[in-house]
Amino acid sequence: MKTCTKCKQLVSKDRFTKCKRNKDRLNYWCRDCCKVYVQNNIIRIKKYRKENYQANIVQKREYGRKYYQIHPDQMRRYRLQYNLDNVEPIKMQRRNSKKRKVYMLRYSQENRPKLNAWAAKRRAALLQRTPRWLTPEQLQQIENFYINCPKGMTVDHIIPLQGEYVSGLHHPDNLQYLSPKENSIKGHRCLGIDGRFDFEVENKC
Known part of the structure; x- marks a missing residue:
């Protein structure tokens, strides 16, 4: 008791x-x-879990991978039982797979800037370059920066996330717009003295 x-x-x-x-x-x-x-408290709990997962995505995926390696039989039994308990939803999911693919393709075409922002956030998380102290406002600023990217331009990290000697953060103040050609030339190099990359100089970070 x-x-x-x-x-x-x-x-x-x-x-x-x-x-x-x-x-x-x-x-x-x-x-x-x-x-x-x-x-x-369902709304508050969902919000907390989402923020916590995003802030610790690398650690959680690593934990899940290790757990599966340690308990493979248990995970297989769980998946088998899940499939048995959800026969109809799984059938429906398979029937709608083509419709879902068409929808996802259309969504990706119509929301490319937002998806680019999410992809950059994921890459930064994998590199552990997204500060945990970022506020919701700063996270929104990052997303808006990608959404408002001018046509024909790309979003670049001023101080690269994978610089040879210096690594920057995935932060609103570390973003700039560059043409695809400029971005390709810049690579993992840093800015010049004037705050912008000097394309005539080959000094690396």
Whole structure:
């Protein structure tokens, strides 16, 4: 038996979810209290989980990869059971696969700047160059910078994310517009003294 710190009721231990951080490996709240809390805070919880995943995407994927390597049989059983429990949704998904491909192609064509911003954010996260202290406003500034990119131009990191000696951050103040040719010539090199890359100088970062 265990006392729930939320409702103060003494209930069976099987009424608690697991929690590795706690000494007894069980949550402080019983399942019923947790369920009520989630129902009352579903929007805030979803927002937190999304932000937390984006801020720790590399670590979470690495954890998932290692977990699969350690528990391959358990993961296979889970997938098999999932397929058995979701026969109709899976069939529907397969039937609509062509429609979904057409939709995704059209969406990617109509939202290319936004997708470029997401792709850059993902690359920066993989390189661990996105600061955790970025505010929601700064993240939106980055996305807007990609969305507002002039036609025929590309978004470039002033100080490259993969510079030879100096690496920049995925931050609004580290973005600039360059032509594809300028961006290609610049490569992983830094700016000149005037704040813009000197295409006549071959000094690397």
